[in-house]
Amino acid sequence: MPYTPDKPKLAESTDELRARIPGWGVDLDPRDRPAVPRERFDPSLNGAHWEFPERQPEKWPREMSIEHKFLTPVFGTSCPPRGLSGMIRRYSYRTYSEGRAAHWLLLLAADRVDAVEGTLLSFLTRHPDNPLTETGVLSEFTHHGLSSRLRGKRVDRVHHLIDPVIVAAPWVLAGGVAYLAVRRVVRSRKG
């Protein structure tokens, strides 16, 4: 009880815990815990045979945080920036540090633009986006969708119905705006 000096007694003694729980207390001594102490200076332990790694070739101007002194010697090369989303990404990296909300909000906006660009581009290929297969939603029928959602007292049930609306709304809105824009252009040409 916090109102008096002693800690509340545990229901089980150390011996009872050791008998019930496999391995109870084997890491009781902090010296047996690999994350203790937090920092251990020993560069020879890590398999590195360099003080500074050789540099990976930069095949396109790699976007980087302005908090870095220079481009890191090694970096990922997945998905170079492209299209309008790429312009937004480059602007965000060039302009804002990681400490600025604008940096992250612009990157999130670029992600949404990228998704639209990706879908539009997919219609020019033999593999257009298919929301039915790509969302995996058919597993609702093969992996106990309804019974899983109704079982127990899951609190996420309160937003299950609005989840698909939030996911689909941007696409429906974008489709509506595109339809209205095309209709306006067609009408103005006829007029």
Add this chain to the structure above:
Amino acid sequence: MRAMVYRGPYRLRVEEKDRPTIEHPNDAIVRVTRAAICGSDLHLYHGMMPDTRVGMTFGHEFIGVVDEVGSSVRNVKPGDRVMVPFNVYCGSCFFCARGLFSNCHNVNPNATAVGGIYGYSHTCGGYDGGQAEFVRVPFADVGPSPIPDWMDDDDAVLLTDALATGYFGAQLGDIVEGDVVVVFGAGPVGLFAAKSAWLMGAGRVIVIDHLDYRLEKAASFAHAETYNFAEYDDIVVQMKKITDHLGADVAIDAVGAEADGNFLQHVTAAKLKLQGGSPVALNWAIDSVRKGGTVSVMGAYGPMFSAVKFGDALNKGLTLRMNQCPVKRQWPRLFEHIRNGHLKPSDIVTHRIPLEHIAEAYHIFSAKLDGCIKPIIVPNAA
């Protein structure tokens, strides 16, 4: 090669992609034999992590066989069966030299606040991940490690993140003998954190979730006392009641950015992306732990701000500890625990799904269907 490819929030598919190539003398190309979907992959899948690009392959939990190595690689060779930590790291920067592999400064040009992670957006370096037939593994002399002959593949793949992270989370709690430890979240990391808390001498381990099937697993696998927060008006008050109103000594947040339990927090963060994450579990941890206690944060959050109750943390004199797990540092001790029978990580695997059906796997895991706790992905070539 066949690879999982992100198409936008809630959408992904498997398609033909160029096989990765050696881009640096210390690279290796690994043929993936097992991959897993991590709870944090769902943050990418749901479009929460900034700079997640269409076309990226996710997957930071994987093992495989070395297929090709760069000219400077000494420690692994083609044909070696290897496990690869989720951290991409150089082994020699200021942070790696001090054992903080997850904070490496030489592998992520996109951000200084986070190291490199396979398949985890450009915010974490822009590396394709292991939910594919092949993957590029930078610094092959540093990260990958041979899988011991006695270890099975499912145990090995869980060592690349989930088990190491749960074990690390318990360590950050600085548990002393007899401590009361409360773990928020009965997913893979929470289950492993609860199990690890016993190894460190906890006197009582409590696990909180809202999914009964996961709480049942916490009771059977992690020997934990369990509470379904959906059954209580206020889980914090319940935690006080069951600890004689003192609170737990240590609280571990094993939920992260998409926590449920507060409609406003969940929708503004997980659905509308107006916060870096929904800190419901973290706030419960802060309020459930006793004054002077420790909160260990293993749940992943995005780089944006979140509505965390720092006032309570300050006024209670809490120690808040957190980091991405430096995985390889945990391995020697975890190998011993698995070999001695203290831990059997693969007991939490519920689904094994072919790579070609990975879209369904993500949906099942995300929507918590079919009793899913941990899905393993098996590529075609495995």
